[in-house]
Amino acid sequence: MADGDLLCEAARSGDTERTKTLIAAGADVSFFDGDGLTPLMHAAKHGHAAVVKCLLEAGAPWNALSPSSLSAGDFAMDSGHQEAFDLLLNAGIQAELILGTIARRANPGTDPNGDYLEDRVSFSEDKLMDSESKAVMMAWEKPLMEAHAKAVCSGGGHILNIGFGMGLVDTAIQQYAPLTHTIVEAHPEVYDRMLRSGWREKKNVKIILGRWQDVLPQLESYDGIFFDTYGEYYEDMREFHQQLPSLLKPGGIYSFFNGLCGGNAFFHVVYCQLVSLELESLGYSTQLIPLPVKACLGEEVWKGVKHKYWQLDTYYLPVCQSIEDSE
Numbered sequence: 001m002a003d004g005d006l007l008c009e010a011a012r013s014g015d016t017e018r019t020k021t022l023i024a025a026g027a028d029v030s031f032f033d034g035d036g037l038t039p040l041m042h043a044a045k046h047g048h049a050a051v052v053k054c055l056l057e058a059g060a061p062w063n064a065l066s067p068s069s070l071s072a073g074d075f076a077m078d079s080g081h082q083e084a085f086d087l088l089l090n091a092g093i094q095a096e097l098i099l100g101t102i103a104r105r106a107n108p109g110t111d112p113n114g115d116y117l118e119d120r121v122s123f124s125e126d127k128l129m130d131s132e133s134k135a136v137m138m139a140w141e142k143p144l145m146e147a148h149a150k151a152v153c154s155g156g157g158h159i160l161n162i163g164f165g166m167g168l169v170d171t172a173i174q175q176y177a178p179l180t181h182t183i184v185e186a187h188p189e190v191y192d193r194m195l196r197s198g199w200r201e202k203k204n205v206k207i208i209l210g211r212w213q214d215v216l217p218q219l220e221s222y223d224g225i226f227f228d229t230y231g232e233y234y235e236d237m238r239e240f241h242q243q244l245p246s247l248l249k250p251g252g253i254y255s256f257f258n259g260l261c262g263g264n265a266f267f268h269v270v271y272c273q274l275v276s277l278e279l280e281s282l283g284y285s286t287q288l289i290p291l292p293v294k295a296c297l298g299e300e301v302w303k304g305v306k307h308k309y310w311q312l313d314t315y316y317l318p319v320c321q322s323i324e325d326s327e
């Protein structure tokens, strides 16, 4: 039997001493066995927290995926092994924090969505697609957008939305009759469509064409802010969050489309925690409100769409406010 298989066996049976001995003798902690599982997945699946700990300390990848796209954290979560789950969650957060710092140093200020903004988009009744048949926005999100609008409009006043898309969140925001409603949209075709559908004529609406990064000097401060762009990375949203102290009024509410790692339940938990921690470091508390989405997401929804960007049963709607206000 190969060293890797022996390591999987030790991990499965929760034999910490044997795991340590095999690692010390050079067994590969990244090994995939015949079923496509790693030693860490075996340990997580059976809730052997001490083995999970020693494999992680030896450099076992926390984010390796099984043939059915499950990570060690998914196995721990699905089997209800809290201690193993917590160790993996912590490892994921630490790794992503470090990787983020390295990436920011290596590529400062890279242009995120240049290609998308220059390409054509197409509109249909239930979706907005980019030139590669990837969905920019889909109608199944309507109830989520309504919930986001309700959250950011809860204090009335002046509202800012970044990213018009299909106008779902903006339509919902209008129902709360805010004093002013500012919309920032970067794609020229989406902008043209907004104008053709009468958004310019709405009394309380101010439309700003451009990337939020470029139009910051035109923005003021707001009682409610929603952020939902496309073709950008986590780092861009993180950069937007750095602007919150000047954009969000005291007592204001901020929310964003929480599609972070929407294809994997455990990675999603890691990123929900990561973004909450990063917002906390800026002085904001984040409440994640669970909304079931399974019922509105049948397979037919994704027909003709290249990338299924959401595959989870529950959506966690973030409601962020200054820590001082939430106390």
Ligand SMILES: C[S@@+](CC[C@H](N)C(=O)[O-])C[C@H]1O[C@@H](n2cnc3c(N)ncnc32)[C@H](O)[C@@H]1O
Pocket: 113, 136, 137, 145, 162, 163, 164, 165, 166, 167, 168, 169, 170, 184, 185, 186, 187, 190, 210, 211, 212, 213, 228, 229, 230, 231, 232
């Ligand atoms: C997912 S859609 C928004 C959907 C919208 N929340 C709704 O309810 O229909 C993302 C939108 O953000 C726009 N966008 C992408 N990058 C942007 C940027 N840097 N600044 C402003 N808008 C951007 C896209 O053109 C697209 O219209």
